[in-house]
Amino acid sequence: MTSSASPLPEPASRRPALLVVFHWITVLALVVAVTLVFGREAVDEKALRTLLLNLHKSFGLLLLGLGLARLVLRVFLHPLPAVAELPALARLGAAATHGLLYLLLIAVPVCGWLLASSHGKPAGFFGLFTLPNLVDMDEDLGDLASELHETGAYLLLGLIGLHAAAALHHHFILKDGVLRSMLPALRRRP
Numbered sequence: 001m002t003s004s005a006s007p008l009p010e011p012a013s014r015r016p017a018l019l020v021v022f023h024w025i026t027v028l029a030l031v032v033a034v035t036l037v038f039g040r041e042a043v044d045e046k047a048l049r050t051l052l053l054n055l056h057k058s059f060g061l062l063l064l065g066l067g068l069a070r071l072v073l074r075v076f077l078h079p080l081p082a083v084a085e086l087p088a089l090a091r092l093g094a095a096a097t098h099g100l101l102y103l104l105l106i107a108v109p110v111c112g113w114l115l116a117s118s119h120g121k122p123a124g125f126f127g128l129f130t131l132p133n134l135v136d137m138d139e140d141l142g143d144l145a146s147e148l149h150e151t152g153a154y155l156l157l158g159l160i161g162l163h164a165a166a167a168l169h170h171h172f173i174l175k176d177g178v179l180r181s182m183l184p185a186l187r188r189r190p
């Protein structure tokens with residue numbers, strides 16, 4: 001899939017495989033976690049609502065694990081070579097967006113964990129284990145954590161929209177290798 005017509009001066013053509021795999025598992029887990037919690041709104045039956053929320057918590061915790069693993073990997077890989085030549089402002093914008101995405105990927109699930117703990121409802125991980133409560137039951141703290149969780153989640157979704165739009169802009173308008181650098185290497189044609 002590598003383009004021989006690329007006008008770029010030998011940029012890094014691909015991100016490391018583990019970064020790419022974690023990136024796309026994160027996308028899938030996020031879609032599922034959000035679908036579960038919104039799908040729950042359409043359900044009346046109590047047992048099903050509980051199941052959907054428990055699954056939301058499990059996928060949310062998976063996202064927390066992925067976020068932490070990605071952050072460690074990213075620090076370890078720093079600095080990554082540029083994929084495309086970009087103006088300084090665009091580079092700064094991309095770095096700020098990526099930094100904020102990492103931050104929210106960790107802060108949103110931690111607020112969810114805090115929310116569950118302060119409501120006295122421990123967070124389990126796919127029935128395999130249950131996390132310890134971060135705090136004792138506390139309605140006020142629960143309300144605050146709920147606000148932060150919700151606001152953080154919408155901020156994360158908005159930022160992802162922006163981020164995905166930027167990736168598509170690179171691919172279809174600028175026609176550089178930025179999106180390809182994050183795609184799995186399904187090559188190679190003879």
Ligand code: HEM
Nearest residue numbers: 033037056057060061063108109112113115116123150153
């Ligand atoms: C990146 C990960 C996560 C995202 C994007 C996310 C997103 C959301 C969203 C959009 C809502 C609905 C907000 C609303 O309409 O009020 C929500 C609710 C909730 N989330 Fe998360 N969440 C994540 C992780 C977690 C985790 C790890 C936990 C717990 C361990 C959790 C527990 C909850 C709870 C208890 C609710 C409230 C459900 C309700 O009472 O209606 N979330 N989450």
Ligand code: HEM
Nearest residue numbers: 026027030074083094098101102160164167168178179182
């Ligand atoms: C759950 C949704 C997403 C999250 C949380 C997310 C997060 C991130 C983060 C944190 C990075 C920076 C990686 C690094 O260099 O450390 C990144 C890179 C990238 N993402 Fe996403 N992303 C998401 C969805 C998408 C989607 C839907 C697309 C494509 C349409 C996309 C395309 C890219 C590309 C092309 C890069 C490489 C940018 C570069 O190296 O300059 N991402 N993503």
